[in-house]
Each structure stands twice: as structure tokens, then as C-alpha cells.
Amino acid sequence: MQAKPLVVRDLTIHYYTLHGVVKAVRGVSFAVGRGESLCLVGESGSGKSTIGLAVLGALPSNARVVSGKILINGVNILELSEKELEEIRGKEISMIFQDPVASFNPLFTIGQVLSDIIKYKLGVRDKNEAKKLALKALSEVGLPDPERIYNSYPHELSGGMLQRAAIAVALATRPSILVADEPTTMLDVTLQAQILDLLQGLRRKLGLALLFITHNLGVVAAICDKVLVIYAGSVVEYGPVDEVLLSPLHPYTKRLIECVPRSSVKTSRLKYIPGSLPDLRKDYPGCIFAPRCSEALEKCSRIAPKFVEAKPGHFVACHKAVKAG
Amino acid sequence: MSQSREGWVIKVPLLEVHNLVKYFPLRKGLLGRIVGYVKAVDGVSFSISENETFSLVGESGSGKTTIARCVLGLLKPTSGRIVFMGKDIFKLSKEEIRWYRRNVQAVFQNPFLSLNPRMKVEDIVAEPLKVHYKDMSKEEIRRRVYDLLEKVGLTADLAKRSPYDLSGGQAQRVAIARAVILKPKLIVLDEPTSALDVSVQAQILNLLVDLKNELKLSYLMISHDLSVVRYISDWVAVMYLGKIVELAPAEELFEKPLHPYTQALLSSVPEPDPRAMRAKKRIVLRGEPPSAVNPPAGCRLHPRCPYASEECKKEEPKLVEYERGHWVACHLYTHK
Numbered sequence: 001m002q003a004k005p006l007v008v009r010d011l012t013i014h015y016y017t018l019h020g021v022v023k024a025v026r027g028v029s030f031a032v033g034r035g036e037s038l039c040l041v042g043e044s045g046s047g048k049s050t051i052g053l054a055v056l057g058a059l060p061s062n063a064r065v066v067s068g069k070i071l072i073n074g075v076n077i078l079e080l081s082e083k084e085l086e087e088i089r090g091k092e093i094s095m096i097f098q099d100p101v102a103s104f105n106p107l108f109t110i111g112q113v114l115s116d117i118i119k120y121k122l123g124v125r126d127k128n129e130a131k132k133l134a135l136k137a138l139s140e141v142g143l144p145d146p147e148r149i150y151n152s153y154p155h156e157l158s159g160g161m162l163q164r165a166a167i168a169v170a171l172a173t174r175p176s177i178l179v180a181d182e183p184t185t186m187l188d189v190t191l192q193a194q195i196l197d198l199l200q201g202l203r204r205k206l207g208l209a210l211l212f213i214t215h216n217l218g219v220v221a222a223i224c225d226k227v228l229v230i231y232a233g234s235v236v237e238y239g240p241v242d243e244v245l246l247s248p249l250h251p252y253t254k255r256l257i258e259c260v261p262r263s264s265v266k267t268s269r270l271k272y273i274p275g276s277l278p279d280l281r282k283d284y285p286g287c288i289f290a291p292r293c294s295e296a297l298e299k300c301s302r303i304a305p306k307f308v309e310a311k312p313g314h315f316v317a318c319h320k321a322v323k324a325g
Numbered sequence: 326m327s328q329s330r331e332g333w334v335i336k337v338p339l340l341e342v343h344n345l346v347k348y349f350p351l352r353k354g355l356l357g358r359i360v361g362y363v364k365a366v367d368g369v370s371f372s373i374s375e376n377e378t379f380s381l382v383g384e385s386g387s388g389k390t391t392i393a394r395c396v397l398g399l400l401k402p403t404s405g406r407i408v409f410m411g412k413d414i415f416k417l418s419k420e421e422i423r424w425y426r427r428n429v430q431a432v433f434q435n436p437f438l439s440l441n442p443r444m445k446v447e448d449i450v451a452e453p454l455k456v457h458y459k460d461m462s463k464e465e466i467r468r469r470v471y472d473l474l475e476k477v478g479l480t481a482d483l484a485k486r487s488p489y490d491l492s493g494g495q496a497q498r499v500a501i502a503r504a505v506i507l508k509p510k511l512i513v514l515d516e517p518t519s520a521l522d523v524s525v526q527a528q529i530l531n532l533l534v535d536l537k538n539e540l541k542l543s544y545l546m547i548s549h550d551l552s553v554v555r556y557i558s559d560w561v562a563v564m565y566l567g568k569i570v571e572l573a574p575a576e577e578l579f580e581k582p583l584h585p586y587t588q589a590l591l592s593s594v595p596e597p598d599p600r601a602m603r604a605k606k607r608i609v610l611r612g613e614p615p616s617a618v619n620p621p622a623g624c625r626l627h628p629r630c631p632y633a634s635e636e637c638k639k640e641e642p643k644l645v646e647y648e649r650g651h652w653v654a655c656h657l658y659t660h661k
Contacts, residue, residue, distance in 0.1 A: 276494075
């Protein structure tokens with residue numbers, strides 16, 4: 001069996017700030033296979049974006065990977081030099097972000113950006129050949145009139161079109177992994193639906209391993225096969241999307257789903273999670289969600305729950321859920 | 326249109342918007358020649374009754390925020406009237422303007438931008454009282470501020486802090502407290518929970534519902550999030566390129582959407598239920614909304630609408646009452 005394109009093992013990341021060491025990611029493990037999409041879902045401060053950046057070897061300078069491994073097609077990128085990383089970035093792994101306007105340099109046309117990448121990453125020296133590949137990349141993401149888009153500056157395109165262009169840039173070099181950090185959060189719902197459809201189609205067509213980062217559980221249901229729920233830097237639940245969203249095991253996942261108002265049914269009163277995120281500078285001997293958990297047992301704040309397979313393929317880190325199952 | 330129903334109760338409209346038009350001139354060149362207009366709002370009418378939540382939904386560029394700014398008196402409309410408790414808000418005397426501002430307040434999307442970082446929470450909430458009730462005693466102001474902070478779910482120890490020391494949810498509670506301290510009749514809510522996490526959003530929405538019931542408030546809610554709108558609204562108007570395309574009681578609109586645009590919007594909302602998502606029949610609109618500088622002739626949706634006919638390209642459909650209280654602007658319903 002071929003190894004999965006992206007494997008993350010026991011990743012721990014700390015930020016060094018003026019106010020102390022923030023333990024943002026606390027031993028996270030997951031893997032994404034070819035043609036598979038995994039969602040990292042969590043609220044602000046869960047560490048989901050930090051994980052996304054770490055996977056590209058693009059953490060800010062005050063962040064440090066304290067322990068763990070990130071294997072991209074079998075190579076641990078944490079052991080690579082910046083120059084070796086350059087080789088992998090773009091070619092084997094690409095990323096798209098929330099704000100497509102900020103992903104582009106306003107002084108270059110979409111065509112210039114695309115041709116540069118094709119020239120340097122794929123080594124295509126011939127100008128006409130590079131342009132042909134660039135136009136192909138633009139039409140692949142469903143942009144009408146690729147020739148016009150090729151010659152456009154970012155400000156001439158709308159948000160939806162620019163996000164498509166960003167996807168074209170990310171996939172022009174045929175990476176095996178795409179990291180998408182909230183790529184539809186700034187788009188209107190009808191455009192969001194279009195972009196999700198596009199990513200879904202490209203994932204199948206190109207056999208991409210898609211790591212999708214979002215806070216929106218609706219988007220999770222629309223695009224993912226597997227879901228990883230993170231709270232305060234720790235994985236609380238992992239499993240197939242139907243399992244996690246329809247029969248969640250962890251109290252945090254359950255409460256989070258209950259918070260979401262729906263357009264398809266009338267909700268009489270919304271539930272919420274009392275309390276707020278714990279101080280991430282501290283260590284917690286027990287379950288990090290215990291202080292806010294309505295189902296907490298006596299031992300929850302003392303002993304950290306193990307991450308175990310409660311049902312086939314469905315993992316959870318919770319004393320209560322495991323005991324009940 | 327006021328919602329007169331059979332029976333004894335006829336609700337008095339608190340706010341009426343009549344045929345509101347707002348064009349922004351597009352200028353070019355050294356002399357600032359006007360070369361065209363962005364038709365942000367192009368003939369919109371609706372009314373809000375007492376203790377009612379009226380929501381304007383639509384995507385970016387639909388004109389919903391422009392309407393909110395006109396209602397707040399921050400923008401002067403190109404034409405049309407906004408009438409509050411029987412008075413045209415653009416023909417008020419100085420004294421009446423103060424009265425209007427006491428009665429109409431606002432809560433915006435980002436509390437960190439709408440709250441002054443150099444002021445303490447208690448001073449932010451007290452300021453409207455100091456401005457509008459100059460002879461109120463310090464003790465009375467203090468009492469009212471602390472009572473209200475408690476009511477919106479903030480502990481007294483937060484009162485001495487700067488908004489920057491608060492979380493997003495706490496800061497939005499401060500903004501809400503500032504908006505209700507004068508006991509207004511109407512609050513304009515412009516995407517009040519868009520910047521918040523879902524668990525916090527739920528708390529803020531619940532707070533808004535509680536305050537509305539307790540203080541008999543009316544809300545004009547501006548939002549692009551249909552799930553939030555369903556939870557909080559009594560009436561919903563769906564906007565597209567500066568026009569209302571459908572207007573109905575909230576339950577009616579979500580259960581029986583008539584306009585193809587409303588149907589497309591509703592079918593695009595992702596929900597945290599993968600099975601329902603797969604079963605959902607999606608109505609896909611082609612392309613993206615066109616520019617409001619040169620909106621398409623006829624029905625503005627026709628280049629993107631799956632049901633567009635020849636008629637839709639030529640004639641603009643009027644907003645008509647298709648069923649009691651349910652208004653729609655679409656040729657599919659004009660020949661019934």
C-alpha cells in the first residue's frame with residue numbers, strides 16, 4: 001500500500017510571545033490519503049490555521065514546532081533546509097487562503113503570476129508553452145474567457161473569480177496535497193457553493209489530498225469525507241463526516257453542532273457553550289474541555305482521556321463517551 | 326405595506342421606507358466629471374411595526390447596508406422618504422433630530438472598530454446618557470450603566486477595562502448595552518454576529534431576542550446569513566442588486582420561497598447535516614452578480630436565472646402580493 005501523501009504525527013507547536021509561551025497545538029496527529037478530504041474544524045484559537053501553516057513549513061518566526069513529525073510523501077519536512085522546502089512547496093503541496101485579494105500581488109497580472117510559477121516550479125522555459133499551460137490552468141477552474149483573465153490585474157476581478165484564480169495558481173504545478181484555509185469564508189453563499197463544487201470536482205479529478213480548514217460545520221458537511229474536531233489545540237474527535245456530525249461522541253462536538261442556527265428548520269432557542277477558551281499558556285493535566293463540559297466526570301479534570309477508537313473508524317478523546325460506548 | 330390582518334389588531338408602523346433610491350455618482354478625471362451612477366438602492370419600500378424584527382438579506386452589493394445607513398441618517402437618499410413614527414426623518418428640526426437619535430440606535434459587525442479603545446467599558450455605555458440627559462446625576466448614570474451591564478451578561482469587574490481587553494463576544498455585548506441604554510424604539514443591527522464564533526454567536530442572538538421581548542424593541546437586521554435570519558426575524562426581505570425581490574413573514578419565506586433567487590440562496594446554504602446536504606436539490610445561478618452601475622434591463626436576475634424567459638429580458642417585474650403578506654417580484658407569478 002502506498003503511503004498517504006500527508007501524515008502528521010504528534011505535532012506540538014508553541015508561540016513565543018511577550019506574554020509567555022502559548023501552547024497552540026498540543027500533540028495533533030492525522031493523515032490525508034490520495035483523493036481524500038479531511039476537515040480541521042474548530043473555533044478561533046483552536047490552532048487549526050497554525051497546523052495549516054506548519055504543514056507548509058510556513059510558520060511565523062515566533063512559532064516553533066516543539067515535537068512531532070510532518071511527512072509529505074514520506075519526507076519529514078521538519079528536517080529539511082529552507083532550500084529543500086522550496087522544492088516541496090508548490091510542487092508537492094500548495095495552499096489557498098481566506099482572502100484571495102491578499103493572495104495576489106496587485107502589481108502583477110494573473111498571467112504573470114501563473115507563468116512565473118510554471119517557469120520556476122515546472123522548469124518550462126518556453127514562453128508560449130508556459131502561457132498554454134497557464135491558460136489551461138485557468139480554464140480548469142471554470143473561469144470563463146481565460147485569455148482575458150490571464151491579462152487581468154487582481155483588482156479587475158471579483159472575489160469569486162479571484163479565488164478561482166488562486167486555486168488555478170495553487171494547482172498549476174500539480175501538487176498532490178492542497179491545504180485550503182477557510183477559502184469560502186469571505187464569499188457570498190451562492191459563490192461559496194460554486195467554489196466548494198469546484199474543489200470537490202478537482203479533488204476527484206486530480207486525486208488531490210485536500211486538507212480543508214474551517215469553522216463552519218455546514219461547509220464541513222458539504223465537502224469532507226473525514227473530520228477532525230480540535231479544541232484548544234487538542235484533537236477531541238475524528239471520524240467519517242456522517243458519523244461525527246450525525247452521531248457525535250464528544251460533548252464539545254455535540255454542543256458545537258447545537259449552537260448552529262439552521263435555515264431549514266425553525267429553532268426556538270439556541271443552545272450555547274458556557275465559559276470561554278482556556279488560557280493556552282497553561283498545562284492541563286486532565287481533559288482541556290472539562291471546565292466547560294456539562295457531562296464532566298470527577299476524573300476528567302485530573303486524568304487526560306486517551307484518544308481511542310470508540311466505533312469502527314470513529315475516534316474520541318473523552319472518558320464519558322468511551323465509558324458509555 | 327403595513328401588515329393589517331383581519332380582527333382587531335392593526336399594528337402601527339414604527340418605520341416606513343417609501344420608494345427609497347440611493348445612487349452614488351461615479352467620478353472620473355481631474356474635474357471629477359460624473360460618468361455614471363452606482364445604483365445601490367433602486368426603489369425600495371417596506372415598513373417595520375413595533376416590537377418586530379425585520380431582516381434585509383442579500384449578497385454583497387445588494388444595497389442592504391446602504392439602506393441601513395440611510396435609516397440611521399448617515400446617508401441622504403437620492404429620492405424617497407423614510408418616516409419614523411409619522412415624521413419624515415430628513416425634515417426634522419434640531420430638537421427632533423435629537424429625539425430621533427435617542428430612539429434609533431445601531432450595532433455594527435465589528436465591536437473593536439465601533440468601540441473607542443481609549444475609553445473604559447462603563448464610560449462607553451454611559452456616554453449616550455451624558456449626551457442626551459445632561460442633568461442626570463452621576464449616581465443615577467452609574468446605577469443605570471451597571472444594571473444594564475448585568476442585564477447583557479457582563480460582570481462588574483469588566484466595567485473598568487478597555488474594550489481591547491475583552492473577547493469578541495464580550496465587546497459585542499458592550500456595543501449592545503450602549504445601543505439600548507437610551508431605551509430606543511428601533512435598533513439597526515448590521516451583521517451583528519458575523520465576526521463571532523458559533524458558540525458566541527448563539528449567546529448574542531439569544532441576548533438580542535431577550536432584549537427585544539423585554540424592552541419591546543424593533544430591529545432592522547442586515548445579514549447575509551440566512552440561518553441567523555430565520556432564527557431572529559419576524560419579516561424577511563430578500564434583496565438583489567438594489568431591489569427587494571421577495572418579502573414575507575419569516576416562516577413563510579423559508580418554508581415556501583417563491584422567487585428563483587431566494588430559492589437559489591436557500592439551496593446554497595450549507596448545513597451541518599451531510600445526509601440532508603446530499604439530498605438537497607440545488608438551484609444553481611450562473612456566474613456572479615453583475616455591476617450595479619449598469620444593472621441588466623428587465624428583471625435584474627435574468628442573465629443568471631434558470632427560468633428566464635423573453636419577457637424577463639424586457640420587462641421589469643413589479644413587487645406584487647402573490648399571497649396574503651407574501652410579496653414577490655417575478656414574472657413566474659405575475660400571470661396567475
